[in-house]
Amino acid sequence: MDILNRLAESIDYIEKHLDQPLKHEEIAQIAYCSKFHYQRMFYMLTGVTLADYIRKRRLTVAAQELAASHIKVVDAAFKYGYNTPESFSKAFSRLHGISPSQAREKGRTLRAFPRLSFHIQIKGVEDMNYKIVEKEPFQVIGKALEVTVKDDQNKKDIPAFWNELNHNGFTDSLKPDIGPLGFLGVCMDFNDQADTFNYVIGVEKTTADTPAGCVGKSIPAATWAVFEAIGPVNPAVQATWERIFSEWFPATGYELANAPQFEAYPEDGDIMAQDHITEIWIPVVKQK
Template identity: 55%
Template sequence: MIVEWLNRLRDCIDYLEEHLEEKFDIDEVARISLTSKFHFQRLFHMITGITVAEYVRKRRLTLAAQMLATSDAKIIDVALKYGYQSPEAFTKAFNRIHGINPSEVKEKGISLKAYPRLSFQLQIKGEEAMNYRIVEKESFKVIGVSKKVTTVDGENFKIIPRFWQEVNGNGTCEDLKKYCGDLGMLGICADFDHEAEEFTYMIASEKTVDKVPEAFEEREIPAATWAIFESIGPMPHAIQEVFKRIYSEWFPATGYEHADAPELEVYLPGNPDAENYKCEVWIPVIKN
């Protein structure tokens, strides 16, 4: 099953590479992967550390730089070739990647960044087995605070730990703990917008009383089937590694697919900096 999935992933990269000069069609890529659009984009991001849109953008700007450096093509023509409707938009994106403007490409001593085509290989690592359990749970409500998080260049892995530091420092976590249910404190990843390359991250607890402070927002977590994984080790590294293993190893090996629902980080009592700290990752799933 893993080899079959790896081959489909390679087919997706083939398609993306062959259509870099055309409008980005994520629906067709998902069709090739034989998964939902949501599932493919989440898998791709967790395995590679970048979104599909970011990969396409970086590959286009790599080829655009090569074209400008080795030909007499006009900037506007290169911009249009790789999907930019104006020189201004192209220049802004080009500068963000290469650190220079397109007009500077041929200047002596200028260096450009190249983002190579992705390739995937099957590696037998001898990792420990991933223990998990499947749980059905009815819908429930949570309360807490949230913020939009970008996934560009893996910034979410930096922003979320800073967010936790902030709410721990200003007393918000202590206030939320007053309303905790059996699940304890929660980190919730929701509202995935793959085109905008962002999602909402919420630090929350179960809603256990009717009246809560106005400073907290409320959200309903839908009824779902959850695959639950244990994380052991200091935060945030341990839980980030569990997420990566879920997407790079567990999903391809089991035939499950991500359901279009929030992901939960369940923080159990204990010292989150300890080597033996235990928490859980809850992933909403459906069986293929």
């Protein structure tokens, strides 16, 4: 439950500072998370990005203030984080369907994006089977791509990266070196300042040599929670990630550790098969 309490505290902080500059790093610190992990967890739990939530909450509160007071539109724009009245008016109109000036008119309908609250959702439909694995340090060999989480660009770039390496023969070239985990898709080297991370497609290194054209990445020793996503990779993997953050973490005594995360795919698996199994490896620590 600690994770839910900390998320609730971060929402309290956002609500108290809607009319002030909000830095994602400071919000994440309240939840004892890195910026990257907080933003990812926030999206998994809510279905909206942190930036979008803040924007919609500011526009909701701004509309209420315009309707109930004599604040000028230009003052409301600056108060809620917009550089110009024009940019404020455009964003306001997209959410509410009317201009800020029209919000003053009696009888106008305004849209309210509600404040979030967090709780455990007991579904009782499917068990979440997992295992805890202690694994020594290992290396991954493959190709790396720096991707950004801004505007969910990583969700476009990573599938395109897989397609590229599958079609140009690179993944086939790794098969002689493939380890027991199969093919790996690793998220690592998180850069909170730039909102980027490295995504590595490769295999666990099992020989002394690194094949030509490959980079080597070190994965530290860690405790891992390992989950099975059963079914076609899309949507089974994404659905399992969502359940991990929305159901498993809040209900257990574990927290996300600051280490790489990865998905493991069988060497010859059919990613579209109903019985295909993708393993999701998440580094964890026991709550203090």
